[in-house]
Amino acid sequence: MNTQGTWIVSWFDLVGLPKDLPHWVYTLVSLVCVYLFVVIPSAVLMSYLDRKLTADLQARIGPNRAGYAGVLQSIADFLKLLQKEPQFKWGLRENLWLVSHTMALYSTLAVLPLGSLALLVDTEMSAFLPFWATLVLALGTMLLGLTQASVPGWFGGIRVAAQTLAGSFPALIALVCAGVRAGSFKWSSLVHSQSFALWGWAAISNPFQTVAFFVFIISGLVILAIPPLDGGLSQSDIHGGVSSYLHGRRLSLFQMGRLYGFFFWCLITVVLFLGGWNLPESLVSHLREGESWIMLSFLELTCLLIKTFFLMLVVTWVARVNTRVRVDQITDFSWKVLSPFSLVALMGASLWAGWRAL
Amino acid sequence: MSQNYLRTDLTTWEIGPYHGALPVPMRLKLQLDGEVIAHAEVETGFLHRGLEKACELHPWKSLVSYADHLDPEGAVFGEIVLTNAVEEIFGIPVPERAQCIRVILCELTRISSHLAYIVRMAKMAGSETIIHYVLRDRERVLDLFELLTGARFSINFLRYGGVRFDVTEGFIERVLELCELIRIRIKEYNDVFTYNHSFIKRSANIAPLSKELIRHCGITGPNARASGVCFDLRKTYYGKAYDRVEFEVPVGVGALGVVGDVHDRFIVRLKEVSQSIEILKQLVETIPSGEYCNLVDNKISRAIRGEAVSRVESSRGLLSCYVLADGKDTPARVQFTTSSMFNVKLIPYLISGVRIEDLPVVLASLDLSVAEADK
Amino acid sequence: MKNSIFKSVIVYAKDVFFGFWSILGSCLTAFPYILRIGELRKEVTEGYPDPVSSKTADDLPARTRGLLFNDIDRCTGCHDCAKICPSQCIKIEDEPGSDLTKRWVSIFDIDFSKCIFCGLCVESCQPNSLFHTKQYEGAAYQVSDLVASFGRGQLTSEQREKWALIRKSDQNKKGLS
Numbered sequence: 089m090n091t092q093g094t095w096i097v098s099w100f101d102l103v104g105l106p107k108d109l110p111h112w113v114y115t116l117v118s119l120v121c122v123y124l125f126v127v128i129p130s131a132v133l134m135s136y137l138d139r140k141l142t143a144d145l146q147a148r149i150g151p152n153r154a155g156y157a158g159v160l161q162s163i164a165d166f167l168k169l170l171q172k173e174p175q176f177k178w179g180l181r182e183n184l185w186l187v188s189h190t191m192a193l194y195s196t197l198a199v200l201p202l203g204s205l206a207l208l209v210d211t212e213m214s215a216f217l218p219f220w221a222t223l224v225l226a227l228g229t230m231l232l233g234l235t236q237a238s239v240p241g242w243f244g245g246i247r248v249a250a251q252t253l254a255g256s257f258p259a260l261i262a263l264v265c266a267g268v269r270a271g272s273f274k275w276s277s278l279v280h281s282q283s284f285a286l287w288g289w290a291a292i293s294n295p296f297q298t299v300a301f302f303v304f305i306i307s308g309l310v311i312l313a314i315p316p317l318d319g320g321l322s323q324s325d326i327h328g329g330v331s332s333y334l335h336g337r338r339l340s341l342f343q344m345g346r347l348y349g350f351f352f353w354c355l356i357t358v359v360l361f362l363g364g365w366n367l368p369e370s371l372v373s374h375l376r377e378g379e380s381w382i383m384l385s386f387l388e389l390t391c392l393l394i395k396t397f398f399l400m401l402v403v404t405w406v407a408r409v410n411t412r413v414r415v416d417q418i419t420d421f422s423w424k425v426l427s428p429f430s431l432v433a434l435m436g437a438s439l440w441a442g443w444r445a446l
Numbered sequence: 447m448s449q450n451y452l453r454t455d456l457t458t459w460e461i462g463p464y465h466g467a468l469p470v471p472m473r474l475k476l477q478l479d480g481e482v483i484a485h486a487e488v489e490t491g492f493l494h495r496g497l498e499k500a501c502e503l504h505p506w507k508s509l510v511s512y513a514d515h516l517d518p519e520g521a522v523f524g525e526i527v528l529t530n531a532v533e534e535i536f537g538i539p540v541p542e543r544a545q546c547i548r549v550i551l552c553e554l555t556r557i558s559s560h561l562a563y564i565v566r567m568a569k570m571a572g573s574e575t576i577i578h579y580v581l582r583d584r585e586r587v588l589d590l591f592e593l594l595t596g597a598r599f600s601i602n603f604l605r606y607g608g609v610r611f612d613v614t615e616g617f618i619e620r621v622l623e624l625c626e627l628i629r630i631r632i633k634e635y636n637d638v639f640t641y642n643h644s645f646i647k648r649s650a651n652i653a654p655l656s657k658e659l660i661r662h663c664g665i666t667g668p669n670a671r672a673s674g675v676c677f678d679l680r681k682t683y684y685g686k687a688y689d690r691v692e693f694e695v696p697v698g699v700g701a702l703g704v705v706g707d708v709h710d711r712f713i714v715r716l717k718e719v720s721q722s723i724e725i726l727k728q729l730v731e732t733i734p735s736g737e738y739c740n741l742v743d744n745k746i747s748r749a750i751r752g753e754a755v756s757r758v759e760s761s762r763g764l765l766s767c768y769v770l771a772d773g774k775d776t777p778a779r780v781q782f783t784t785s786s787m788f789n790v791k792l793i794p795y796l797i798s799g800v801r802i803e804d805l806p807v808v809l810a811s812l813d814l815s816v817a818e819a820d821k
Numbered sequence: 822m823k824n825s826i827f828k829s830v831i832v833y834a835k836d837v838f839f840g841f842w843s844i845l846g847s848c849l850t851a852f853p854y855i856l857r858i859g860e861l862r863k864e865v866t867e868g869y870p871d872p873v874s875s876k877t878a879d880d881l882p883a884r885t886r887g888l889l890f891n892d893i894d895r896c897t898g899c900h901d902c903a904k905i906c907p908s909q910c911i912k913i914e915d916e917p918g919s920d921l922t923k924r925w926v927s928i929f930d931i932d933f934s935k936c937i938f939c940g941l942c943v944e945s946c947q948p949n950s951l952f953h954t955k956q957y958e959g960a961a962y963q964v965s966d967l968v969a970s971f972g973r974g975q976l977t978s979e980q981r982e983k984w985a986l987i988r989k990s991d992q993n994k995k996g997l998s
Binding site: 500504505508511512575578582585594596597600610611614634637639641642643644646 | 839840841843844846847850851861865881882883884885886905906907937938939940941944945953
């Protein structure tokens with residue numbers, strides 16, 4: 089295994105498991121650990137914070153019955169969804185959606201950049217890998233929509249496919265802007281080129297990078313159909329589109345997938361543009377000299393997650409205050425506004441980087 | 447638009463009585479050409495309660511409690527149109543003070559109804575925050591109803607020859623407080639919702655209502671005024687207490703799109719709320735003193751027969767009532783003609799050519815009340 | 822040619838800027854609600870049923886039309902309320918009692934599953950025995966629990982005979998005096 093994966097061995101030491109197991113065991117255990125201890129708690133915390141923030145904005149209280157001040161509300165909702173009966177029997181095509189959905193989303197678990205030591209995949213193409221996964225996810229959602237025997241499903245499927253195509257182009261170009269600044273697409277070098285302080289972040293360093301940051305986050309909302317740009321899954325006219333006939337456990341799978349997609353897109357934005365997991369230099373050198381890897385990775389993960397939650401809450405705030413955008417207006421916006429801005433940002437960022445290299 | 451070399455067919459989609467896109471229970475049979483509606487048919491009658499027949503079976507005294515269930519959100523308009531018709535048949539004069547109190551209730555109801563309209567539009571457009579702000583302020587109006595009449599929605603307050611109770615002590619101060627509050631809040635609504643770019647994109651240039659359609663279907667009220675047809679019964683015909691106040695009638699000018707589109711219908715109602723506040727401020731300070739009800743115990747004479755038609759400008763449009771009395775304890779016929787009946791007739795013409803995603807917004811912009819349309 | 826391209830670029834840039842500016846304005850208008858700044862931005866919901874309400878019964882207006890209550894000692898059994906009720910939810914059974922001025926109301930049931938709280942019965946009650954309370958929580962687990970009974974109960978045959986004698990003697994007294 090590559091040297092970056094040494095963190096899992098030191099955790100194994102702590103727990104007392106043998107060190108010379110085959111590599112795939114280490115990978116499997118680390119994927120499961122990441123899912124259980126990072127993704128699920130963040131999803132629970134994030135959905136609770138989302139509802140409380142929305143309630144604060146709307147001059148009301150929000151969840152306050154389940155647990156003290158409503159902290160167990162997401163768990164209560166999940167348990168309620170689990171015990172609902174599905175109405176339709178699933179055939180081959182729906183199970184195909186399930187397989188592709190699961191593969192697409194949870195394959196990105198291996199690529200998540202969670203700290204300078206917690207990187208399983210740190211190659212020159214690692215920044216592009218989550219992006220391909222979103223394309224596969226969109227294909228799966230379109231299949232799910234088209235297999236339904238009803239108009240909401242067909243419309244939902246086609247709209248999701250149109251949105252993803254429209255949002256992919258500016259997202260890619262913005263990603264290339266970030267890579268141009270850092271010099272490569274490895275997670276470690278992308279984060280290393282930024283620093284903890286606010287003026288070291290990629291989004292602030294240069295006005296073209298600021299434009300690229302906004303384009304990246306907005307086109308992420310377009311690709312993944314996150315409110316306010318969720319025309320493909322619109323509730324008011326097609327009852328949620330592809331999810332209009334999902335109930336119970338399948339609906340919770342779908343919602344979990346959407347929440348996970350939102351989470352990892354914000355995580356990647358933070359790593360690319362908002363300083364990643366950088367801690368103050370003095371603290372990092374102190375921890376590295378003292379060889380306290382666990383403390384270092386824990387602090388880096390906390391810093392990263394705090395920034396991610398903050399970004400997710402800002403997107404939630406914009407979503408709740410503004411109206412939902414119509415799906416053809418979303419694609420218009422993506423092609424006619426986001427794409428030119430991203431191309432201008434790329435040109436400017438390349439010129440800037442080239443100027444500095446002279 | 448489908449091209450000729452690619453063979454496409456129209457998709458049929460029936461939206462049943464209950465659907466997220468429909469503001470009221472009704473059935474829509476749509477023929478879709480891609481995402482654009484090519485043809486539509488409407489079927490209503492799901493909330494038919496037999497209101498007019500029930501009015502024939504009950505004595506005169508309890509008719510008012512039926513009339514205020516005609517449009518639950520605008521209860522006083524049903525009552526006022528019924529009591530005006532009955533007063534005309536039996537020749538019962540109404541004192542000035544009672545007329546003023548009736549007009550104050552009318553304007554408060556207009557404010558409440560238009561605030562509920564904002565909530566429905568925002569829900570269909572997808573913006574959740576403004577809904578809670580507006581509902582919070584509508585609660586203040588309903589508190590005023592409870593103070594004056596005893597109930598929030600079905601007020602059952604008007605009687606033949608006046609009103610049931612007199613104005614209570616703190617009522618006038620609270621009306622003035624409410625006017626000030628709504629004036630501040632309208633600025634907030636404009637900041638958050640009305641001039642928000644995403645709402646303008648959802649509502650400007652969509653489903654404009656032309657004057658030919660207005661004439662063909664008989665549309666009145668704010669829907670017609672938004673297309674430039676300036677007809678307001680309060681100014682032209684009504685009299686009663688409206689000629690002692692000065693106010694303007696807002697007309698749609700298409701500032702952010704074409705004349706008569708969805709955004710215009712929205713703006714006209716917001717401006718009407720401001721004008722209602724002006725009317726309230728002028729009226730409340732100058733209520734004439736005197737009797738609040740002329741007829742004690744609501745004794746309607748049996749010797750008089752006759753028929754009468756009365757009209758009122760309700761918050762949704764023109765509301766008219768025909769009453770026929772032939773010397774019995776109960777009326778022989780009561781008939782209500784409401785504006786929502788004509789709005790329902792308008793729907794198939796208006797939504798042809800509109801994208802399916804705009805359907806909820808267009809239907810909500812017409813301010814339909816199925817209770818009025820189906821009676 | 823150059824003019825029109827330049828103009829369309831300016832129009833496009835203005836459109837993008839206006840869109841961004843208005844969305845930012847909406848968000849900033851809603852932002853103070855998170856921090857609860859000012860009197861106008863307090864939260865308006867309460868955690869019912871803990872507490873049930875921050876308002877007491879005295880805070881409701883005097884004319885509030887809550888659940889009905891009949892003071893059976895003043896009720897004369899005239900049936901005016903049952904006749905006027907639009908939904909016919911009042912059931913009354915009465916018979917002659919010991920008092921000549923009023924009847925013995927053995928059953929007086931108001932069915933709150935049908936009552937529309939219009940207040941016509943209260944308006945038409947001559948002895949003012951029927952009135953609205955300010956209670957608004959009338960939910961029950963069974964529909965049969967929604968019927969409120971105010972009657973005095975059925976009479977036995979001995980009571981009927983005894984009271985018939987009392988009535989006769991009262992009428993004789995009135996006839997003599």
